[in-house]
Amino acid sequence: MTIEPYRISIQQDRLDDLERRLASVRWPDEIDNGHWQRGTSLDFMHELIRHWRKVFDWRKAEERLNELPHFRTEIDGLGIHFVHRPSAGSSDPVPLIATHGWPSTFVELTPLLDTLPEFEIILPSLPGFGFSDIPTGPFIHRRVPELWVELMRRLGHERFAAHGGDLGGGVTARLGMFHPERLLGIHITNVYGQIDDPRATEPEQRYLTELAEWERQEGAYEHLQQTRPQTLAFALRDSPVGLAAWIVEKLRAWSDCRGDLTSVFSLDDILTTVSIYWLTGTIESSFRPYWDHGNDPDPRPWLRVDVPTAVAIFPADISRPPREFAERSYRVEQWTEMPRGGHFAAFEQPELLAQDIRRFFASTPVLLRTSRAS
Numbered sequence: 001m002t003i004e005p006y007r008i009s010i011q012q013d014r015l016d017d018l019e020r021r022l023a024s025v026r027w028p029d030e031i032d033n034g035h036w037q038r039g040t041s042l043d044f045m046h047e048l049i050r051h052w053r054k055v056f057d058w059r060k061a062e063e064r065l066n067e068l069p070h071f072r073t074e075i076d077g078l079g080i081h082f083v084h085r086p087s088a089g090s091s092d093p094v095p096l097i098a099t100h101g102w103p104s105t106f107v108e109l110t111p112l113l114d115t116l117p118e119f120e121i122i123l124p125s126l127p128g129f130g131f132s133d134i135p136t137g138p139f140i141h142r143r144v145p146e147l148w149v150e151l152m153r154r155l156g157h158e159r160f161a162a163h164g165g166d167l168g169g170g171v172t173a174r175l176g177m178f179h180p181e182r183l184l185g186i187h188i189t190n191v192y193g194q195i196d197d198p199r200a201t202e203p204e205q206r207y208l209t210e211l212a213e214w215e216r217q218e219g220a221y222e223h224l225q226q227t228r229p230q231t232l233a234f235a236l237r238d239s240p241v242g243l244a245a246w247i248v249e250k251l252r253a254w255s256d257c258r259g260d261l262t263s264v265f266s267l268d269d270i271l272t273t274v275s276i277y278w279l280t281g282t283i284e285s286s287f288r289p290y291w292d293h294g295n296d297p298d299p300r301p302w303l304r305v306d307v308p309t310a311v312a313i314f315p316a317d318i319s320r321p322p323r324e325f326a327e328r329s330y331r332v333e334q335w336t337e338m339p340r341g342g343h344f345a346a347f348e349q350p351e352l353l354a355q356d357i358r359r360f361f362a363s364t365p366v367l368l369r370t371s372r373a374s
Helices: 012-022 042-054 058-065 111-115 144-154 167-178 202-218 220-227 229-238 240-254 267-280 288-295 323-327 350-361
Strands: 003-005 070-075 078-085 095-099 120-124 160-164 183-188 305-313 330-337
Touching: 012 042, 012 240, 012 267, 042 240, 042 267, 058 267, 070 144, 078 144, 095 144, 095 167, 111 120, 111 350, 120 144, 144 167, 160 167, 167 183, 167 305, 183 350, 202 220, 202 323, 220 229, 220 288, 229 240, 229 288, 240 267, 305 323, 305 350, 323 330, 330 350
Parallel strands: 095 120, 095 160, 160 183, 183 305, 305 330
Antiparallel strands: 003 070, 070 078, 078 120
């Protein structure tokens, strides 16, 4: 199948509909929520929606996004959107496919285009996110690694590097797990896996305790998206304010903003992400990885990832496992504990992330000479 240039162009009637909905918000009451203890702050949402209506201009955001080299191709019946930026400064560039997570889009990873100029960068939108097609069937999570392998083959790469965090970290791990012959190595910011050995180390036991407490405090979104995503979809597909509140709370809770969300994300940054979900109608389909994972009747077992692996742990991320936990499931050859940053690493700390990616893949020069398809 062909790869075709793509241009983002949202129909005007969708923008008109959005404005009508923003003009008729039914605001909730709030009881003592100035510090976000009960969820998204009413004061912050008033500010955000005022900005959405009076300041933010989707057409300008669209124009900025269209300065990037966008493409689409159909793979296995699914249209896949991706940004593809060739290397700006290397005769033998590392081809790197980087996968976003939730509640993100490819936009989260675009700072890597500037911070890794010597790499060939491919930023796909996951199926059901943004400008990729919405799958009609369940269990798409099984197929994504195969889709990415085929995408890279079409771009001329039999071997390549991969990076990801959150859902993208899972995709990246499974690329290494099921297609080790295609991977130069993987770089991840979150660690999937499990401990079957009852002799867990003290740091591992402490990590599991902390993770359980995080699930109790913060995991309601995941449980709901895994068990009753359709019910939630009715609300978030009908209300752009509800959608924004759902996403904003996670941006604040998971980033290294220390309670001040706009110290990391500008209001325009936030609204670009929220607008992509709203204007493409993809919030419900973005829940499908959670549903699929929790309801797969034939789940693939978690196997050890034996390709070279680099792990970057950011201090404000959702989880911060000890190295020995990662080494149970991955061939860890580089381990970095970052001084700052959170869940949205490429957006929050693009230079730190790029330095870590560069350092890791610079250590595998022999493999790189076989990355290009013959």
